[in-house]
Amino acid sequence: MKSDRFYYNIIVAGFGGQGVMVIGNLLAYAAMIEGKHVTYLPVYGVEMRGGTANCTVVISSQQIGSPVVGRPKAAIVMNLPSLIKYESLILPNGLLFLNSSLIEPKETFRKDIEIFSIPVNEIAINDGNPKLRIWWH
Numbered sequence: 001m002k003s004d005r006f007y008y009n010i011i012v013a014g015f016g017g018q019g020v021m022v023i024g025n026l027l028a029y030a031a032m033i034e035g036k037h038v039t040y041l042p043v044y045g046v047e048m049r050g051g052t053a054n055c056t057v058v059i060s061s062q063q064i065g066s067p068v069v070g071r072p073k074a075a076i077v078m079n080l081p082s083l084i085k086y087e088s089l090i091l092p093n094g095l096l097f098l099n100s101s102l103i104e105p106k107e108t109f110r111k112d113i114e115i116f117s118i119p120v121n122e123i124a125i126n127d128g129n130p131k132l133r134i135w136w137h
Contacts, residue, residue, distance in 0.1 A: 010073065011076070039058045075090050080107065102121065
C-alpha cells in the first residue's frame, strides 16, 4: 500500500533583486493550490535590494512544526556566496539548482547530489527583465 505522506523542503538563496523571495512565494502558493501544508520563511540582509536574501519553503502532507530548515533536500542558489553557504547542507541524494550565469559549475564540490546548471541571468535578459540587467552589467 502506497503512503500519501511526504515532506519536502528547499532553501532559495542569493542577493536582493534576484527574485529569491518570488521563487519561494511561487513554490509556497503552488503547494497551497495543491492542498498541501506549507511554510514560507523569508530572511533579508541589511539592504533589501543588493543585500543577502534567502527563504525556506517546507511542503508536507501533514502539519508542519517549524519553518526552519537545517539540512534541505534541495537548494536554489543564485550567487557564489550562497553556494558556499548552502551546498554542504544539502542532504545526500538532494538537488542543487545553480545560477550558472554567476557561478561556474566547477565551483561545486558535492558528488552525492544532483546538480542542475541554469543560466538564469541570460534567460532573464533575453526575456527583457530590466531589474536583472542592473546585476548583469
